[in-house]
Amino acid sequence: MARVPVIDFSKKGMKPGSPEWDLVKFQVREAVEAYGCFEALVDQVLEVRQPVFGALEQLFDLPLQTKKLCVSDKPFRGYSVSSSGLFESMSVDDAHIAENVERCLTTTFWPQGNTNLSETLVSFIQLASELEKTVLRMILESFGVEKYTDELTESTNYQLRAMKYGKPKPCSDPSPGIVAHCDQNMMTLLYQNEVNGLEIENKVGEWISIRPSLHSFVVIIGETLSVWLNGALSSPCHRVMIKENKDRYSLGLFARMRGGYLAKTPKELVDDNNPMLFKPFDYEEFSKFYYTQIAQGGAASGILRSALKSYCTV
Numbered sequence: 001m002a003r004v005p006v007i008d009f010s011k012k013g014m015k016p017g018s019p020e021w022d023l024v025k026f027q028v029r030e031a032v033e034a035y036g037c038f039e040a041l042v043d044q045v046l047e048v049r050q051p052v053f054g055a056l057e058q059l060f061d062l063p064l065q066t067k068k069l070c071v072s073d074k075p076f077r078g079y080s081v082s083s084s085g086l087f088e089s090m091s092v093d094d095a096h097i098a099e100n101v102e103r104c105l106t107t108t109f110w111p112q113g114n115t116n117l118s119e120t121l122v123s124f125i126q127l128a129s130e131l132e133k134t135v136l137r138m139i140l141e142s143f144g145v146e147k148y149t150d151e152l153t154e155s156t157n158y159q160l161r162a163m164k165y166g167k168p169k170p171c172s173d174p175s176p177g178i179v180a181h182c183d184q185n186m187m188t189l190l191y192q193n194e195v196n197g198l199e200i201e202n203k204v205g206e207w208i209s210i211r212p213s214l215h216s217f218v219v220i221i222g223e224t225l226s227v228w229l230n231g232a233l234s235s236p237c238h239r240v241m242i243k244e245n246k247d248r249y250s251l252g253l254f255a256r257m258r259g260g261y262l263a264k265t266p267k268e269l270v271d272d273n274n275p276m277l278f279k280p281f282d283y284e285e286f287s288k289f290y291y292t293q294i295a296q297g298g299a300a301s302g303i304l305r306s307a308l309k310s311y312c313t314v
């Protein structure tokens with residue numbers, strides 16, 4: 001069965017410039033070139049695995065009225081539940097700031113606090129965001145544009161999204177927990193419980209089932225990175241099909257450019273033979289456009305796959 005590449009990030013002493021780093025960097029470049037996606041093995045995540053999924057169960061087991069207290073005025077932030085009631089999510093913006101996680105996911109629900117839960121999620125975010133920075137630096141190095149790493153990293157906002165896909169109703173067909181889409185952000189890191197369902201579309205349109213091991217993050221390249229690289233690398237379309245008779249929990253860390261930052265393809269990647277394909281854009285402005293299109297029923301017209309590219313094509 002086809003599997004996306006699995007790359008080991010657990011090696012000690014993997015510093016930029018070391019032979020270990022360069023080897024992993026080479027594997028990352030090959031994987032993102034071929035699939036826009038790979039599994040990243042990070043041993044340390046095993047230390048938080050049980051508490052992380054314990055925390056997600058605790059959150060989603062709360063009464064609906066309580067969950068609805070996790071609110072926000074922006075689309076896809078706060079608590080949301082699908083019309084079938086089977087897919088639920090809770091999102092926190094700027095999740096690398098521990099107080100935000102505490103405020104949105106802990107003190108809102110447990111006014112007296114729930115230190116175990118918030119500390120678990122904060123350690124998880126720490127691990128995942130470190131991995132994101134490492135992968136980004138490797139990709140930029142592989143294109144010879146590593147001098148932009150700090151600028152991009154400093155302009156990144158991390159959204160944490162906790163997701164629950166309830167088990168399908170008896171005798172129903174596999175349900176698309178999330179329909180096919182490409183992530184429009186910079187990079188997504190996913191971590192799931194033992195229930196599979198994530199599928200990635202490869203370059204010839206076949207769906208590959210992702211069956212991550214207990215210590216793998218699934219790393220997905222988003223459209224923002226593809227646009228920033230002047231169309232190099234593509235963001236893979238993916239979906240979640242729920243077939244098992246168990247609840248699936250996943251946590252996503254979505255790295256994206258902050259509002260007010262103009263993402264612009266670096267001049268090093270543009271020349272007479274490679275003209276600039278995309279106009280500079282502000283991700284927050286784009287997001288407003290994107291969610292408006294979705295609210296107006298645009299999802300059916302393919303916007304879920306190529307929104308950012310259509311938005312900023314020259």
Ligand SMILES: O=C(O)CCC(=O)C(=O)O
Binds near residue numbers: 190250
């Ligand atoms: O739950 C998953 O594994 C995938 C979620 C996803 O693709 C998304 O939220 O964009």
Ligand SMILES: [Fe+2]
Binds near residue numbers: 181182183188238
């Ligand atoms: Fe996604």
